[in-house]
Amino acid sequence: xxxxxxxxxxxxxxxxxxxAIKATGTWCWHIHYLSMxxxxxxxxxxxxxxxxxxxxxxxxxxxxxxxxxxxxxHRIKGELLRMKDRDESExxxxxxxxxxxxxxxxxxxxxxxxxxxxxxLWQKQGKEKEAHKRLAExxxxxxxxxxxxxxxDAKALIxxxxxxx
Numbered sequence: 001x002x003x004x005x006x007x008x009x010x011x012x013x014x015x016x017x018x019x020a021i022k023a024t025g026t027w028c029w030h031i032h033y034l035s036m037x038x039x040x041x042x043x044x045x046x047x048x049x050x051x052x053x054x055x056x057x058x059x060x061x062x063x064x065x066x067x068x069x070x071x072x073x074h075r076i077k078g079e080l081l082r083m084k085d086r087d088e089s090e091x092x093x094x095x096x097x098x099x100x101x102x103x104x105x106x107x108x109x110x111x112x113x114x115x116x117x118x119x120x121l122w123q124k125q126g127k128e129k130e131a132h133k134r135l136a137e138x139x140x141x142x143x144x145x146x147x148x149x150x151x152x153d154a155k156a157l158i159x160x161x162x163x164x165x
Contacts, residue, residue: 038077
């Protein structure tokens, strides 16, 4: 729901899902759902709620050792801080960390998302050429899945960055 244009309803549904998971006593996938909640808060413009959810996720990640969504948590945190007009070097550092973690985990889709976030930041800073190069490198790794939203978004951003050069 949150990704399809109704972030408020998505937030409600994610909260319901999290409560159902908690009732089972398991933590499996909990971090993933918290990251979805933080993303929904971002889409709804609820920056502080999103940041609080990210901090909860990061704490749970440290507690459980489940690091599979580490890259995405840092990317979303960077996006939320960027919306809050925080220091761009802090935001850039979070995006770079997300990219590094995704590379180490060989999580190419998460690396693509983090690289798109970095490219948008660099575009805003007037670094279109660097943004284009970095994004094109990861985009060109993919050989299939070009109908997915992430790859469509990456292609559109690459084209936009080409025009800016």
